[in-house]
Amino acid sequence: MLSITALHHLHIFIFVLAVVHVTFCALTILFGGAKVRKWKRWEDSAFKGQHDLPEVQSRIYIHLQDHDFIKNRYEGLGNGYALLGWWHSFFKQFYGSVTKSDYTTLRLGFIMTHCRGNPKFNFHNYLMRTLEADFKKVVGISWYLWLFVVFFLLLNVYGWHTYFWIAFVPFILLLAVGTKLEHIITQLAHEVAEKHVAVEGDLVVQPSDDHFWFNRPRIVLFLIHVILFQNSFELAFFFWIWLQYGFDSCIMGQVRFIIPRLVIGVFIQFICSYSTLPLYVIVTQMGSSFKKAIFDEHIHDGLVGWARLAKKKKTTRNAATESSKVGLHKEDSPALIQLGKLGKTSVMEGSNAGVYSEQK
Template structure:
């Protein structure tokens, strides 16, 4: 194997030029983040400022991991393991290398194999870099989609200040709960039976997941619980702040997310056929969370129907409670969304990394079906 040229034999102007570009790019990124932090402070967006700091800290962790790999690259390659271990759990079969570096050659002389070659360590550094990029982009995209969704709600919020809305929700009016728009939407033949309610709420998340009537009812329940009738509280501003605070929870990483990354790489071995089931785990969890949220709204309507004796004043008054959630913990859903976000980021990063380093038709995704599944999930 041809020996790579070291810095001893590299022109100093070439080294200085590369370092200059790296420094300029780093300063540019750091300046952008600094301006963004100043903007959040100026607008008093404390939750977004904390989320930005969390993203920066996670990028620092990933950068430190990459630095550790650079420093320990040679030491890792010196670790020798039995050949039988080295030939187990391979992501690709029938592939062998004839090029060995110095450390691998020493293990070969002992009848063993290197734990991780220096080339493999460098490839792993690429994966860490791609993961940092995709995780940051997915966090920004998630928040942007949330804000875009709430822009639709701004027109609904403006409608609550119209005379037509105030007349239709006059607290002096008595109505049957089944005659209200909220009751007509949720009090169906399937709502009283759990086995029928699950498929109905499962399908409902795919179209009009947050309807206008649901927004109005949940808004009314929140205002009545905290402020009382006739309050001018800006509910739209409140949910924007709530989104920012929740965003601070779902960004970043946790021990559970890193455990998923380890398991994902472990089950990437050829014999597990992970492309047939592993990419579907985030999708399955997302569907379960969406179904649960739809079910919670329906159950609140059912509970109100059971306690109102069919007749209500004004709008339907729902009472949010922790007992609607799994294990009485609303934060559990938020942590599941956090894990889903990281899983999607990691899988897209892994696909991009294998595509760049090994080609589109590598052993990681030989068939077109493999590629489609990776991208769609």
């Protein structure tokens, strides 16, 4: 179905797509990680203000209206929470997506839920380790993403302007993910405001998987993976057409469709780096469970080594038990034979003695 030249061009496109995707993911993690690192001063401030758990719980009652977290997220929504909450969350992702009050409140909620016995837990280091572990998967290109490429190439029919319309898929997904993550923070504030009028000490939210789509926080990472890949595909296809066939090629399309695609691609890259990624890093920790990155690297390696050693010892112990049982059966057979021989001999001796006594 394809000529040798077409296959060669397809190989070049696959190479360009891989390079662009890895480059864009690296830029996303670079700029987004830089913003997350700025939260380090908030971590230091929270650590200084929270020395131990009893001291936190011994503070006086404070009205919820006095908490910045409630003021910024819930106060003013009133009875229109259902609609205004989503509307507020949509615009919140473009400015001040994560504030200091958001960070300190979510940090305390995580610590009180998952590591209550360690109030000095370094939440910021945990976020950075989680970010590194998750984005090792995002850089890769999964098989279903390659299927999307094939499907898109098959839909590249003249007059459909598929290149233009496909650019809106990652754009819409990005806005939906950012709005959902912001709305989760608003939901946490809503729950506290509905249950309490005043709280003792710092405000503590309750993490739960119920706030996420289908009760699965991992879906957010999957959607970010799709967003970055589709955006990379759009821009990689543009560069490939430009270098391979020229800007005036009929495959390139009309300029009035090219410029919006490039603008959308740059917008997606910017928002994903500075807003969606930091939101993902902190909001996905508000699930019912924690990730293995909660352990330091050397502790995690030690636990893995201990588990392997315990499994090895268990296997060796089971093998030794089985071999001892087999050895016992093998040793029992000669002993039974010997006892049988002794019993037969004693019976014969007893019968001979009886015959001898009758004769006598």
